[in-house]
Amino acid sequence: MAAATAASVVPCKYRTGRVLGEGTYATVRESGKKYAVKVISKKLMQGKENMIRNEIAVLGQISVGHGNILTLTDYFETFNNLYLVTELAEGGELFDRICSKGSYYEHDAAHLVQTICKGVAYLHSKEIVHRDLKPENLLFKTKAEDSELLIADFGLSKIIDKDKFDLLTTTCGTPGYMAPEILQKSGHGKPVDMWAIGVITFFLLSGHTPFDRQNTLDEMHAIIKSEYSFGPPECWDGISDTEDL
Numbered sequence: 001m002a003a004a005t006a007a008s009v010v011p012c013k014y015r016t017g018r019v020l021g022e023g024t025y026a027t028v029r030e031s032g033k034k035y036a037v038k039v040i041s042k043k044l045m046q047g048k049e050n051m052i053r054n055e056i057a058v059l060g061q062i063s064v065g066h067g068n069i070l071t072l073t074d075y076f077e078t079f080n081n082l083y084l085v086t087e088l089a090e091g092g093e094l095f096d097r098i099c100s101k102g103s104y105y106e107h108d109a110a111h112l113v114q115t116i117c118k119g120v121a122y123l124h125s126k127e128i129v130h131r132d133l134k135p136e137n138l139l140f141k142t143k144a145e146d147s148e149l150l151i152a153d154f155g156l157s158k159i160i161d162k163d164k165f166d167l168l169t170t171t172c173g174t175p176g177y178m179a180p181e182i183l184q185k186s187g188h189g190k191p192v193d194m195w196a197i198g199v200i201t202f203f204l205l206s207g208h209t210p211f212d213r214q215n216t217l218d219e220m221h222a223i224i225k226s227e228y229s230f231g232p233p234e235c236w237d238g239i240s241d242t243e244d245l
Contacts, residue, residue: 034087034090036089037085040084042077042082051156054154059084060072062122062126066118068118070139070150073085089150091143092143095138098203104204106239106240106242116197124193127161128158128159129190131156131157131168132153132173134174134199136153138200156172168189177209179191179195183220205236205239206235
């Protein structure tokens with residue numbers, strides 16, 4: 001992959017295939033050589049281009065450095081769109097598997113959490129905070145039950161200047177997985193990723209998130225006040241205190 005400076009202009013070596021998923025600003029398509037192409041509309045991203053430039057910069061630093069980080073293969077742009085070419089994660093999102101299963105057995109959840117922790121430890125060793133860890137951003141490499149998990153979507157990630165201690169203050173992330181310090185704007189750093197891993201672990205084991213409420217505002221207030229709910233008792237049948245996954 002070329003150094004992460006300016007994106008190159010429209011190479012003809014890619015032909016896009018079926019749509020794999022769509023977000024607010026981007027469409028992800030499959031290409032002939034088993035790559036995924038994230039197609040980002042410049043019009044929809046107007047004023048937020050820094051998110052994509054940031055994702056390219058972060059992935060440029062960490063791609064191919066760890067087996068549990070989604071690899072950025074190439075990137076380029078046209079007049080209307082930006083294109084990020086990544087490895088194709090054929091197994092889908094962790095979120096969909098949780099919804100399909102209802103929840104995970106403790107042993108299987110432990111393996112997934114360990115994998116996530118290893119990937120996040122690598123990011124943190126590179127002074128990168130992900131800031132949007134959630135099951136939708138964790139992708140399975142293959143459709144196999146024991147597939148490796150990949151951390152994806154680095155649009156909200158931040159590279160910390162290790163030469164100076166500077167807490168981050170931007171409010172970002174997905175409400176149900178955001179740490180209290182993000183919502184309180186009191187300054188945050190690497191620990192917010194560990195908070196998100198805790199919420200993901202809870203979701204894996206029970207099929208519910210701990211701060212789920214009727215609306216986003218109530219959910220955020222519950223997080224700030226640490227008003228978590230275990231949900232129906234039967235969700236925890238056969239599960240230990242999980243003090244040592």
